[in-house]
Structure formats: structure tokens, C-alpha cells
Amino acid sequence: MTDPLPAPLGSGAPIPGASISGPLSPDLLRRMHGYWRAANYLSVGQIYLRANPLLDRPLALADVKTRLLGHWGTTPGLNLLYVHLNRLIVEHDLNMIAVIGPGHGGPGLVANTYLEGSYTERYPAIERSRGGMDRLFRQFSWPGGIPSHVAPETPGSIHEGGELGYSLAHAYGAVFDNPDLIVACVVGDGEAETGALATSWHSNKFLNPARDGAVLPILHLNGFKIANPTLLARIGRAELTELLRGYGYDPHFVVGDDPEAVHQTLAATLDAVLAQIQDIQAQARYGAPDGERPRWPMIVLQTPKGWTGPKFVDGKPVEGTWRAHQVPIADFKEPEHLRQLEEWLLSYRPAELFDETGKFREEYASLAPTGHRRMGSNPHANGGELLVPLVLPDFRDHAVAQAGHGTVKAAATAVLGGFLRDVMALNLEAANFRLFGPDETASNRLQAVYEVTGKAWMAEVEPVDENLSRDGRVMEVLSEHLCEGWLEGYLLTGRHGLFSCYEAFIHIIDSMFNQHAKWLKVTRGIPWRRPIASLNYLLTSHVWRQDHNGLSHQDPGFLDHVANKKAEVVRIYLPADANCLLSVADHCLRSRNYVNVIVAGKQPEWQWLGIDEAVRHCTTGAGVWEWASDPGDPDVVMACAGDVPTLETMAAVQLLRQFVPDIRIRVVNVVDLMVLQPQSEHPHGLDERAFDALFTTDTPVIFAFHGYPSLIHKLAYRRTNHRNFHVRGYKDEGTTTTPFDMVVLNDLDRYRLALDAIERIPRLRDRVPAETERYWTMIERHRLYIAEHGEDLPEVRDWQWTR
Secondary structure: OOOOOOOOOHHHOOOOOOOOOOOOOHHHHHHHHHHHHHHHHHHHHHHHEOOOOOOOOOOOHHHEOOOOOOOOOOHHHHHHHHHHHHHHHHHHOOEEEEEEOOOOOHHHHHHHHHHHOHHHHHOOOOOOOHHHHHHHHHHEOOOOOEOOOOOOOOOOOOOOOOOOOOHHHHHHHHHOOOOOEEEEEEEEOOHHHOHHHHHHHHHHHHOOOOOOOEEEEEEEEOOEOOOOEOHHHOOOHHHHHHHHHHOOEEEEEEEOOOHHHHHHHHHHHHHHHHHHHHHHHHHHHHOOOOOOOOOEEEEEEEOOOOOOOOOEEOOEEOOOOHHHOOOOOOOOOOHHHHHHHHHHHHOOOHHHHEOOOOOEOHHHHOOOOOHHHOOOOOHHHOHHHOOOOOOOOOHHHHOOOOOOOOOOEEEHHHHHHHHHHHHHHHOOOOOOEEEEEOOOOOOOOOHHHHHOOOEEOOOOOOOOOOOEEOOOOEEEOOOHHHHHHHHHHHHHOOOEEEEEEEHHHHHHHHHHHHHHHHHHHHHOOOOOOOOOEOEEEEEEOOHHHOOOOOHHHOOOOHHHHHHOOOOOOEEEEOOOOHHHHHHHHHHHHHOEOOEEEEEOOOOEEEOOOOHHHHHHHHHHOEEEOHHHOOOOOOOEEEEEEOHHHHHHHHHHHHHHHHHOOOOOEEEEEEOEHHHHOOOOOOOOOOOHHHHHHHHOOOOOEEEEEOOOHHHHHHHHOOOOOHHHEEEEOOOOOOOOOOHHHHHHHOOOOHHHHHHHHHHHOHHHHHHHHHHHHHHHHHHHHHHHHHHHHOOOOHHHHOOOOOO
16 A cells, blocks of 8 residues: 655655554554544544545635534544554453543544444444534534533443543553453653552552452553653663552563564553463452462553644644644644644545445454443443342341430441441452551441451551451552542442542542542433442541541531532532431432431430431431420520530530520421431422421521531521521631630630520520530530540530430
8 A cells, every 4th residue: 555645744644654563454454544544634624624624625714613612632642542452352352341540631532432333333323424413523622512521421432531641540440340341541741740649559459360350551651742752761671660560460562663573562562461461360259369469560651742734733733742632733724723723634535445434444444343232331330230239138127226305325337337248248249349548447437347248458467457358349559549449440340349548548549539520420421321329428437526636537528529510410418316327327328329428426425316207317318306495486596417516415405404494495406417408409308397396497596517617507598597597617717726626716605606506596585695604614514624634524424415
């Protein structure tokens, strides 16, 4: 073959004679190279064209989009990998999906799923024809169309283009308990500079080849980010090899810019690494079960950024530089640019690849896998198609029995641990539930799960170690990023899990939560995306019981972050005791397509509700505790959300009855924080009549809240009685101190709540000076006592509810 053009874009020229020996026959090499050209052509077309998709007439300015959005630089490398992975799938009948770390290479993944037919199956209007190609191009980065990156709309994706740094964690999460699945994970060299990705390399120490699938990491070194070189492309091959071997991998390098040589080398390398993966799995599954931890293979693919694109634009180098990152040719006021774009598109020789109707020619199309073996149609990339409901025990069997309200103490998360142990036991055979946490399962009192399964661990074991197991399904590593990424990958491929974390440190994954919530929001509008199990957080070791660790461990602000997301996606629960926690946890584990945040303490606290009361209360989301309230119209509503705020509210109620014997108090407890919003804003919101029945329309409301007070005002600002809401909560006052002093420092203590009520009840105005003096006397006594004794006052430590 010869190139009919002068080849100013020479890297994309046809394979000249196919002379380099390798695993690909000359004909297969020619066809694979044609497939790659087709994917590149479709990628460029998506970025630039709004009409004339087959270039059967000269390119005109009207054919080019006025707003050029997209990323070319990484795309040809992704297209190259896709066609080669297709060959591997077909020849070995592999169950494989791709996770694309350089997710801004969206046009490539759209192009390849279009070529294999899975895109048209999901979107019938984008048929495999001239008209379909026209719509394919026009929709890209177009109002009402699709994003420019790999997105939920992209078939075969479980990884959003905005999730920079999370690809490898997602890939490993996808293969845990998925023995037949291989995830080819492309890691961008810019992405590799993120902290989350740097940690994710260690996931191989948690992968058991006997019962898990395999991840094939492919580090794509194209040398540049948006405007700067990438670190891993500039440290030299020897140092990079040492780094990757230090992570526990066996790196295989594919380097070059000559298409024929790269095709043959990549094909041979993929054959070799697949053989290594299969050998590792065979040894683990059919050989010695407790052999040494394997050194998994990976690939380093080093090709030019923007390969096959323009080498120079306006006299400046583009291919192989940072200038290729996004849109290499812009500003079409310059006639030369239009000519250069046309030359670039024609260099792929689309007439050879697509017939006159726009259909991909069969000699190339036949290279793709079929059915569910296509990576765009693999059900593991649409996990709801594979989702099997959890077998759940009756949570009532774990209930804390009590003779009355506030008569028994229990550690809520320890009670939950027994429930989770039984969840784990009932689902071990199905292998579809795991517990994730950053080195805190026992610290958070969930260690009962170890009675059923240990902690997954493939590294060295010493005699002092406990509960480490190659077969463990508790995932512990001191990286919130890794726990979150693993769990997301696990959920997105059709399984269930729960993430337990210290409340203050969940902020580490703020951006990861953001992206997952956005993913769920978008997928709700995509009919073919089936619902997946909810992402469940248990936040414990929370702000009000971090008195021993000080300010660094005190922050309830994740609730504010979550509440900002779409109401159809997020839920926030603040169970007041262990029985409420059991009811909430059972509900969350059964739910689909939500992010559920549960905040519960791990220290022994008074238990307020029997299990039947707790179920009724949690089902409603908020309610009057009649047993703690006075009949009739109240002088004040004492509201609370959270375990410690509930404790302080109940103690304040007792003080008020002691100080003002004829006072009429209504106690309202909120478990589901979203009930405070109007129904027009959140599906869990109470209707106006129900809300007013709880909080009245004109009575002072003293609201003790677990988090920042502003969140309550934000949720309830449209309510009738909001003007009378006085909220106490955390206000960034903390130190190493006693438990009660934490609430004193933040004005959430029982004495402050009682004074707040007296100050706001009109008929008690004359008592305010005396009660204020009483308050300050009590606080001074408290401060002197803790300074001398190092613990709280006996009447605080030993307080118990009585009525």
C-alpha cells in the first residue's frame, strides 16, 4: 500500500508492506490498523464536525463546529489499546472491561463502542450509517448531546472522566469476588501524579488470584499534561522500572511511534501478560493455595501525545507535545487551518473504512467481539444487570432490650457489628458483600465481623498479626481514597458494601463522593443503566466523642457537603440509639441508587427506644417522643438530631422541669435529616401539615444538632415556623478535653439548651437574669472540676433519664 497523501501526518500512514514479524499476520495487521484508523477518524470527527461526516465533498467552514471542545492528545493511544484488547477478547473468549483513567479521551470510547455496535444498541438513533455518523459527530460536546469525556452515557464505562486519580482503585474494586473478570485499566501519566492513584498501585497486595479477577494496569506515557511534561515520562526507563517493580508489578514496555512496530510489539506483549495472568490464577486455583504473593504484570505504553494528528500548526510542533492535549487546530478564520483539518481527516482514508452508506466495512468490523463480550456491552459495566439482593438477617434479633426509655446503655456500632457479622455470613457463598474501612473496623466497634471473615491480606504475615486472611472480605488499608475507590468499583459491578470511617476524615474523599453522586444523578436519566446498590457510609468516632484526640479529629462538615447534592440521590441519617441504627442500616442495605450517610457513636450511651418504637420512628424519619413530652400546646419544642445532641436535649428537658415545674415541653427527635426539607425539595420531606404538627407554627424551637447549625437553617428555611428555630451545633470549638466539655465549648450542653429555652419563652422573660447567672455558675463549676480531676462532674457522668 502507498499513501495517497503527502503524509504530513505521517504516523497515521498505512502499514507499508507489513514487514515486521510478530504475532499479527500481514492481513490481521492491516485490518487492525484499519480499525484503529476508523476509531481515530471518528474521534476527530466528533471533536470538529457538525456536517459532512464522510467528507464526500470538500470540507467547508459550515461543516465545522463553532465551539471546539474535547481532548485529542490521549485519544489515539486509547483507540490503539481498544482494538488490541478486542483481539485478545476474541482469541481467548475473555470477560473483560476497560477502565479509562484518561477519561477526557471520551471521543475514543464513543468511537469504539460505535464501531462494535454496542453504542447503536443503546442509542438506536445513532445508527451505523451516514445519518447515524452525522448525529454521532454533532452530539459530541453539543447542547443536549453528550459530554466530551467518558461519562455514564458511554456504554461500557464505570469510571467518569472527571474522576482523575481513581481509575486503578475502581478497577480493583470491580474484580474483587469476580474471578472471571479482567479489567484493563489505562492509567494516564498525568493521572499517575495524584495521591489517590499513587496509593492505588498497592491494591495488588489485597487481590487473591484464587477467588478474585485480575487487573491489567496500562500506564500510558504520552509525556504531557495540559501544559507541562509528566513526571513518569521524564525519570528514565530504569528508574520507572524500579518504581513499578517496587509496587510489586512486572512492567512490560511498549515504546515507539512507528505504527507497524507498535502494533506487533503491543500484540506480543498483550499475549505475554495474559499468559502471566492466567498462570498466576491457575497456580492459585489449582496448585499450592498459599504460595508467595504473585508479581502481577502490567504494561507501560509510550507513544506520542496526539499521535497521527498534525505534526505542526502555525509553525509550532503539536504531535508529541502538550499542544496536542485538547484541540490541535483551532481558529478557523485562518483558511490554512480548514485545509489542514481536511488533510488530517483524509489521512485516515475514510472511504476505505466506511462504504457509501456510512456503514463500517465488514472486513474491519468483524474484528470486534460480539454480544456481551464487547466491552461496551459487558454487563459488569452496567452492574445493576448483575445485582443480586443481599440475604439479610432480621435486624430485630440484634435489638437492645430495655424495660423503659433510657434505662439501658449500649454502644450503637457494637450492636451494629453483630448485625453486619450475620449479613456477611449469609452472603459469603454469594460473595457479594464486603466491609471497607481505613484501619478502623475494630476501633469503630465492628469487630464482630471477624467471627465470620478476616481482613483481606496478601502481603507478609507475622505471629503478632490478627484476623489477616487471604480469603478475608473485610477491606482495611490506611487510605480513605482506596477504600472509597474499591467500594465504588465493587458497587458499580453489581455488588454491595459499607464504608466505615472516622467522621472527621471522610472529608478526604469529598471529591470522590461528589463524582459518584453525580454518576448516580445522571444514570437515573439513562434507561439502560440499571440501579445499583447504594453507597453506604457509616461515620463514627464522631465529633462529639473525639475529646481525647482534639480539634484535628473533630469535623461534622461532610453532612453539609452531602446535603448539597441532588435530593433524588442523597440521604442523611442520625439515629439516636442502637435500635434506630439497626433499623436505618437494614433500610440502607436494601436501597438502590442512593448515597446513604449514617452517623452513629461507638461509645456506650443511653438507649431511648425499643425496637418496634425505633422502626416506627425511623420509618417516619422524625417524631414527637410522647413519653418525654407534655400534653397540649407546648411552651417550647426541644428538637434534636444525633446521639449526643439527643442526650443533651433529654438532660436539658429534665433541668427545665426542675427549674420551671409548670413548663410544657415537646420533644421532637429527627433521624432522617432530609424530612426537614419541603416535599417539593426532597422526596423524604414532611408535608406542611405534618411538619407544623411537629414543630408548631409559632412556638420557639431549640434544635440541638450534630453538625454545623447552618445546615438545619438551610434545610428548613421555607418552613412556616423557621423564624423561631434556634439551632445549636458544632462551631469549630474543640480541643483535647472531656466529653462534656466538648459540648460546653460549642454551646450544645444541657445547661445552655435549657437557658436558650427560657430566654425564648415569653412568659419566662423575668426569669432570664437569674437563670443566666445560674448557667454561668454551673459552667464555672464544670471548668474548675475538669481542670482539677480530668473528668466530668459526677452529675454529668452519672446522669440518667427519669420522668
